[in-house]
Structures are given as structure tokens and as C-alpha cells.
Amino acid sequence: MTEIFHLNCVKILSPYADNVCGHCLLLRQKDQMALIDTGIGLLDSQIPEERIGHELVKITGYQFDENQTAVRQIERLGLNPGQVTDCIISHLDNDHIGGLADFPHATVHVSSEEYENYILGNPRYLKIPLQHNPVIKTYGTSDRLWFGLEARKVAIALDVEMVLIPLPGHTLGHCGIAIKNGDKWLFYVADAYYLREELSNIDHPVNKLAEMRADDNKLRIDTVDKIRRLMQDHPEIEIFGYHDISEFEHYDSK
Numbered sequence: 022m023t024e025i026f027h028l029n030c031v032k033i034l035s036p037y038a039d040n041v042c043g044h045c046l047l048l049r050q051k052d053q054m055a056l057i058d059t060g061i062g063l064l065d066s067q068i069p070e071e072r073i074g075h076e077l078v079k080i081t082g083y084q085f086d087e088n089q090t091a092v093r094q095i096e097r098l099g100l101n102p103g104q105v106t107d108c109i110i111s112h113l114d115n116d117h118i119g120g121l122a123d124f125p126h127a128t129v130h131v132s133s134e135e136y137e138n139y140i141l142g143n144p145r146y147l148k149i150p151l152q153h154n155p156v157i158k159t160y161g162t163s164d165r166l167w168f169g170l171e172a173r174k175v176a177i178a179l180d181v182e183m184v185l186i187p188l189p190g191h192t193l194g195h196c197g198i199a200i201k202n203g204d205k206w207l208f209y210v211a212d213a214y215y216l217r218e219e220l221s222n223i224d225h226p227v228n229k230l231a232e233m234r235a236d237d238n239k240l241r242i243d244t245v246d247k248i249r250r251l252m253q254d255h256p257e258i259e260i261f262g263y264h265d266i267s268e269f270e271h272y273d274s275k
């Protein structure tokens with residue numbers, strides 16, 4: 022059996038929404054754990070200017086609190102962060118991977134396109150979050166399908182059915198992560214949208230930000246369409262993203 026914890030590991034005060042979160046997942050089986058995206062890390066919260074830079078901190082509206090990092094939350098759950106064996110990453114923006122350094126022995130799983138674009142020096146990425154040289158496992162194109170979408174099977178230490186689903190646009194290798202939990206699928210779509218409202222209200226001002234931050238806006242719009250269709254055709258799938266606090270609170274209050 023897999024135990025799943027929803028952890029909010031980011032706080033951003035943005036003009037588009039006054040409380041923006043970072044909705045990470047912690048999966049646990051006996052003495053092994055996996056994290057899906059890692060949020061802001063301990064060092065980020067202690068020396069943000071050095072790790073993230075004054076400009077980016079200000080523009081984004083980051084608020085730092087060491088107690089909100091995944092590592093501190095895992096400790097508060099009475100668990101041992103040293104038992105995190107794998108971190109599965111949607112994309113390599115710093116608000117998703119700042120925490121990797123707190124789990125230096127965990128293998129990092131990411132799409133090939135995302136890692137390639139990172140290595141090629143796309144200026145949106147920070148180098149510091151991977152400077153501890155973790156083991157990185159990349160996943161390339163696959164013929165396998167999951168509800169009609171391309172699916173790349175992820176191999177981690179835990180015994181759990183998990184696939185990376187390419188949802189490009191925000192970044193070129195951006196992926197969602199689908200996890201089988203009992204007889205139900207969870208589908209974490211990361212930054213495919215910032216706020217769920219974008220799906221129904223294309224005039225929402227946050228769409229402008231999404232467009233601005235997209236490496237390929239046409240691909241981003243296609244991705245949002247795919248998610249919309251999946252929600253309509255398969256309401257049984259639990260779908261949520263990274264930054265929408267109302268989605269996070271839905272789980273947090275359970």
C-alpha cells in the first residue's frame with residue numbers, strides 16, 4: 022500500500038493570486054519514500070539572494086519559511102528524510118527543484134527533453150539546484166499510451182505504477198505525473214496551468230502570465246486543451262496542478 026501526503030512547499034505573493042502554493046506529493050511505502058516535485062529547499066529559504074537571486078525573488082514574490090520546506094515537513098511527520106530514494110520532477114524551474122539538495126542521495130527522474138534544454142543553457146533555469154550532482158535518470162519518447170496521451174513509465178524504488186505524461190509548453194520538456202493509487206488514478210499536471218480557473222475562463226489575467234512564462238505558447242495552449250478534454254471524458258481521474266491553493270486546500274482539509 023502506498024501512503025500519499027500532499028505538501029505545500031512554496032509560498033508566493035503574486036499580483037495574480039494572493040497566495041500561490043507549491044503542491045508536492047510525498048509517497049511512502051514501509052521505509053522508502055518518493056517526492057513528486059520538491060518546492061523551495063532549506064538553503065533557498067536560508068540564503069535566497071545567493072541561491073535564487075534578488076531579482077527573481079522580487080519579481081516572483083517568494084516568501085521564505087524554513088518550516089515549509091519538504092525536508093522539515095517530512096521530519097514533522099515523524100519520518101526520516103534520508104529514506105527519500107527518488108524525486109520525480111515535472112520540469113526544472115527552481116520553484117520545483119530547489120529542495121533537491123535536501124535529498125542528495127535521491128535519484129532525480131525527469132524527461133529527456135527537459136534535461137536537454139536545461140543542459141543547453143535556457144536562461145530560465147538556475148544551475149544551483151543541481152549543483153550537488155545527483156543521479157539523474159531521463160525518459161525519452163514512448164509508444165505507450167495512458168488515456169490516449171503519451172506515457173513514459175517511471176522506474177523508482179517504490180512499487181507503484183507511475184508514468185510521466187508530456188505536457189509541453191510551459192517548458193519544452195514539461196511533464197505531468199500520473200500515479201495509480203488503489204483503483205484510482207491521480208494526475209498531477211504541475212504548471213500546465215497556474216490556476217484551475219484558466220481552464221474555464223480564458224480571459225483570466227493569469228493567462229497573460231502563463232503565456233509570458235511559456236517556452237512555447239502554442240504547445241501550452243494544446244496542453245491545456247488536452248487536460249480539459251481528459252477532465253470531460255474521465256471525471257474519475259483526480260487532476261490537480263502545482264500552484265493553485267484552492268486545489269491544495271481540498272486535500273489539506275481531508
Ligand SMILES: [Zn+2]
Pocket residue numbers: 114116117212263264
Ligand atoms: Zn512553477
